Amino acid sequence: MAVMTYREALNLALREELTRDPNVFVIGEEVGLYEGAYKVTQGLLKEFGPKRIVDTPIAESGFTGVGIGAAMVGLRPVVEMMTFNFALLALDQIVNSAAKLHYMSGGQYNVPLVIRGPGGPAHQLAAQHSQSMEVYFYHVPGLKVVRPSTPMDAKGLLKAAIRDDNPVIFIESETLYNVKGEVPEDPDFVIPLGQAVVRREGTDVTVVAYMGMMYRAMEAAEELAKDGISVEIVDPRSLQPLDTATIIGSVRKTHRAVVVEAGAGFAGMGSEIATEITEEAFDDLDAPVLRVTGAQAPMPYARNLERAKTPTKEKIADAIRRVCYANGSR
Amino acid sequence: MAKAMTQKAAPGLGLDADLARKLLRDMLLIRRFEEKAAEAYALGKIGGFLHLSIGEEAVAAGATSVLRPDDYAISTYREHGHCLIKGSDPRRVMAELFGRVDGLSKGKGGSMHLFDKEHNFLGGHAIVGAHLPIAAGVGFAIKYRGGDQVVLCYFGDGAVPEGEFHEALNLAALWKLPVIWLCENNRYAMGTSLERALAQTEIWKFGETYGIPSEPVDGMDVLAVRAAVGRAVERARRDKTPALLEVRTYRFRGHSMRDPAGAVYRTKEEVEREKLRDPILLFRDRVLKPGVLSEDDVKKIEKDVNDLVDEAVAFADASPEPPASELFTDIFKESA
Numbered sequence: 275m276a277v278m279t280y281r282e283a284l285n286l287a288l289r290e291e292l293t294r295d296p297n298v299f300v301i302g303e304e305v306g307l308y309e310g311a312y313k314v315t316q317g318l319l320k321e322f323g324p325k326r327i328v329d330t331p332i333a334e335s336g337f338t339g340v341g342i343g344a345a346m347v348g349l350r351p352v353v354e355m356m357t358f359n360f361a362l363l364a365l366d367q368i369v370n371s372a373a374k375l376h377y378m379s380g381g382q383y384n385v386p387l388v389i390r391g392p393g394g395p396a397h398q399l400a401a402q403h404s405q406s407m408e409v410y411f412y413h414v415p416g417l418k419v420v421r422p423s424t425p426m427d428a429k430g431l432l433k434a435a436i437r438d439d440n441p442v443i444f445i446e447s448e449t450l451y452n453v454k455g456e457v458p459e460d461p462d463f464v465i466p467l468g469q470a471v472v473r474r475e476g477t478d479v480t481v482v483a484y485m486g487m488m489y490r491a492m493e494a495a496e497e498l499a500k501d502g503i504s505v506e507i508v509d510p511r512s513l514q515p516l517d518t519a520t521i522i523g524s525v526r527k528t529h530r531a532v533v534v535e536a537g538a539g540f541a542g543m544g545s546e547i548a549t550e551i552t553e554e555a556f557d558d559l560d561a562p563v564l565r566v567t568g569a570q571a572p573m574p575y576a577r578n579l580e581r582a583k584t585p586t587k588e589k590i591a592d593a594i595r596r597v598c599y600a601n602g603s604r
Numbered sequence: 605m606a607k608a609m610t611q612k613a614a615p616g617l618g619l620d621a622d623l624a625r626k627l628l629r630d631m632l633l634i635r636r637f638e639e640k641a642a643e644a645y646a647l648g649k650i651g652g653f654l655h656l657s658i659g660e661e662a663v664a665a666g667a668t669s670v671l672r673p674d675d676y677a678i679s680t681y682r683e684h685g686h687c688l689i690k691g692s693d694p695r696r697v698m699a700e701l702f703g704r705v706d707g708l709s710k711g712k713g714g715s716m717h718l719f720d721k722e723h724n725f726l727g728g729h730a731i732v733g734a735h736l737p738i739a740a741g742v743g744f745a746i747k748y749r750g751g752d753q754v755v756l757c758y759f760g761d762g763a764v765p766e767g768e769f770h771e772a773l774n775l776a777a778l779w780k781l782p783v784i785w786l787c788e789n790n791r792y793a794m795g796t797s798l799e800r801a802l803a804q805t806e807i808w809k810f811g812e813t814y815g816i817p818s819e820p821v822d823g824m825d826v827l828a829v830r831a832a833v834g835r836a837v838e839r840a841r842r843d844k845t846p847a848l849l850e851v852r853t854y855r856f857r858g859h860s861m862r863d864p865a866g867a868v869y870r871t872k873e874e875v876e877r878e879k880l881r882d883p884i885l886l887f888r889d890r891v892l893k894p895g896v897l898s899e900d901d902v903k904k905i906e907k908d909v910n911d912l913v914d915e916a917v918a919f920a921d922a923s924p925e926p927p928a929s930e931l932f933t934d935i936f937k938e939s940a
Contacts, residue, residue: 299748325748331778336771339737344745346726346738347676370731371738379719379727380709381934415935439937 276459281451283425284314284390287432288352290461292322295350298436301328301337302354302391311356312392312451338364338389342372345387345441352436358393358407358445365410372441373416388435390444394485395536395584397449401572404580406537411443412514418442418467419514423488425455427511430465438467449486470517472524476506479594480524482547483534484509487585491534494591503598513543521547522554529560530597534585539567561597566590619827621901623669624891627826629905630665631884634658634685636913637694641684641701641715644917645861650701654715655682659856662883663788664689666829667756667851670837674724678739679758681716681730682788682855686758691723694912695919704923711926712934732793733759733766736785740772743781747844754782754840756833762793764810765801773848777814782840784833785811785848788823790855795869811848823853824881827890854878 278286291298304311306319306329319327330337334355341351355361361368368389376384393407412419418440422428428446435442473488474495483491488509495505508524510516525531531551533544544565551563566585574580595601638656645654657664664685668677671690679686688697692708700707701715708720718728726742729735739757746753763769764787776783787807791798798805811818817839821832829851836847856879858866866875891897897905 331774333771333775335768336737336740336775339734339768339772340741340744340775343726343738343741343743344748345741347742347745349745349748351741366731366734367737371729371734375719375727376937377934378709378713378717379721379934380707380712381937382709382719382721383726384937418936437939439939 275456277454278425278457279451280425280428280446280453280455281312281314283429283457284432284446285316286457287429288315288318289321291433291436292318292326294461297348298350298352299326299328300352300354301330301341303330303332303356305329305354310354312448315354334360334363335367338367339371341387341389342367342375342385345385346375346383350386350436352388352390355389355391357403358391359403359405361389361391361407362410368411368417368441368443369414373414376440377416384439385441386439387441388432388444389441390432391446392448392451393445394447394449395568395573396447398575398577398580399573400575404573406535406568408443408445408513409537409542412543416441417514418512420444420467420512421484422446422511423450423485423509425453425457427465429457430463431467431511434464434467437464442467447485465511467512468515468517469512470508470510470520472506472520473509474505474507476504476528478504478528479506479530479532479597480521480528481505481507481532481534481590481594482510482521483507484511485536487534487536490585490587491590493587494594497587498591498594501600503594503600505594518550518554522551525551525555526558529558531559531563532566532590532593532597533563534566534590535568536585537568538570539565540570542567561599564593564597566593619891619896621896624896625901625905627665627669627830628884628887628891628897628902629909630668630689631661631826631887632906632909633688633694633912634661634664635884636909637688637698637916638684640913640917641698642861644702649921650715651703652714653681654701654861655859656857656861657682657685657855659878659882660788660790660823660853661685662826662829662887663758663786663823663851663853666826667786667833669830670834671756672753675753675756676724676726676742677756677758678726678735678742679728680732680735680760681728682760683718683728683758684715687718687720687725687728690720690725692718692720692725694916698916698920699923702920702923703925704920705926706919706923710930712930733763733768735759736763736768736772737775739783740776740781743776743783743846744779746782747780752841754784754837756784756786758786758788760793761787761789761791761798761807762796762801764807773810773814773816776846777816780844781846782844783846784836784840785846786833787848787850789850789852792859792869794859795863797869806850808848808850816846816848818848818850821849821851823851824883824886826883826887854881
């Protein structure tokens with residue numbers, strides 16, 4: 275194990291996979307000479323050269339399509355979106371081509387493609403640069419969607435995504451790039467897609483949360499422990515496929531659940547997980563499943579409004595108390 | 605002797621009997637195949653959208669005639685001909701149109717999504733413009749691996765106003781990718797004429813914008829198509845230069861079977877006038893007059909093609925529907 279940042283873990287995963295497989299290449303805006311808008315690709319151009327670290331003009335649909343075409347004939351592209359907000363310009367390529375070519379061709383052509391970059395709420399970047407994008411992708415059959423919360427997961431899941439034979443949407447976060455953690459140095463360390471992890475064990479309530487929300491849920495859990503509420507935190511890590519077994523297993527133990535997501539709540543991941551829990555474990559529940567989500571509004575710029583838009587530690591703690599019927603009565 | 609007659613090359617055509625036979629056969633195959641598909645559609649054996657390329661056969665026949673089997677082709681939803689001439693078994697193409705398990709994609713793609721990996725036919729893409737960046741990606745992969753194949757990318761005039769046309773042409777020119785951009789200009793994007801869609805209706809001139817070789821081509825003349833694509837392929841193979849060819853053609857039928865007459869947005873007189881340039885009739889006259897092929901040769905080709913297409917229809921009709929389990933296969937590729 276080595277201690278490194280989330281950014282360094284991603285960089286290491288890319289370096290290891292570029293070294294392991296000559297068919298892997300990185301393509302996107304500012305990935306080479308500039309070394310990445312968020313420096314995830316730092317040093318790669320120098321180490322692997324311009325053939326494999328490919329700078330593109332600003333043409334998201336164009337270079338995403340290039341990735342899909344190259345993948346169809348056997349290369350393994352890692353397409354960087356400078357931020358996932360720009361992936362909307364390539365949404366048709368992702369939804370109508372990458373996700374469907376294997377199916378429409380009756381299994382003849384597959385698309386081993388990773389599209390990665392930061393997404394989700396960031397600090398005062400306003401409506402167009404600070405939003406949760408996973409909802410646009412996990413709805414589509416044929417796409418896998420990953421949201422890694424820790425440096426270890428960033429490395430292990432990115433390597434799994436690159437080795438996967440299907441298109442994988444891999445959404446990082448600007449707010450996590452500097453988070454430090456332990457990371458295995460074994461170049462064959464991978465975390466299979468579709469496996470949730472229990473971040474914190476508890477007995478009274480299950481909280482499902484990922485990315486920045488997972489860290490806020492951890493803070494809320496520490497605080498509630500002082501009040502005698504024992505919180506279990508499940509991080510799904512991959513949203514498609516979603517490890518419902520781990521989530522349901524935890525709920526069967528705690529009998530209560532809160533789902534947290536940064537994005538707007540309407541028809542979001544929280545709705546999906548709450549439904550899965552209700553359908554699978556209704557008789558195990560001692561309280562309705564609650565969601566803590568971003569407000570149904572675009573992300574505002576002003577600091578106070580941004581805070582109002584986003585789930586906070588306090589909002590999460592409040593929801594946990596409510597499912598425990600511990601609000602106000604203690 | 606007829607045999608001796610057919611071996612004689614036509615002066616100035618650069619055309620021997622074998623090539624003449626192949627080009628005529630390929631164009632006729634597309635025509636008969638699509639005529640039969642239209643009949644099957646009327647009988648309800650083919651559903652959804654069915655887009656015919658009748659009138660445009662010289663493009664697929666001429667262009668494919670200069671490709672190697674290991675070259676790639678990629679196309680739109682009007683792709684039956686492109687797929688058939690690239691080498692696909694007409695029986696499996698027809699079975700795909702019928703939605704049957706012996707179709708190229710087990711019936712899961714249909715008329716608009718023909719794929720044939722064995723023959724490097726990369727699909728049948730039905731979002732206008734979307735496959736152009738994908739074609740650039742295939743060209744990227746060829747160059748990445750140091751190969752000398754080319755990608756032939758067919759698209760319609762309707763794709764030219766799309767952003768992806770410009771993104772893809774720019775990337776292929778910028779990175780020198782071996783892609784032949786072949787615009788089948790049939791003058792109507794569905795019902796919108798060129799003049800109502802493009803500020804620059806000389807589509808080949810966009811090639812000049814991106815600094816790549818480009819030219820207009822008579823798409824009703826199979827030999828002109830063959831020559832122009834041949835030049836582009838040779839250049840792309842040699843030095844990875846892409847090219848833009850504006851191949852001027854005409855679809856005799858409507859946009860799809862749901863627009864059978866194509867009569868709202870163009871005049872009957874125009875359609876009749878264009879039918880005088882029928883690429884199959886023009887080429888047949890051209891090879892019969894100097895005696896490159898005999899009447900008997902032509903009859904035999906017609907009979908062989910008719911038999912092949914009849915067999916394709918019978919095969920498709922006899923093929924079962926895909927089993928219900930196919931709904932959930934091929935969504936993801938299972939990793940080894």
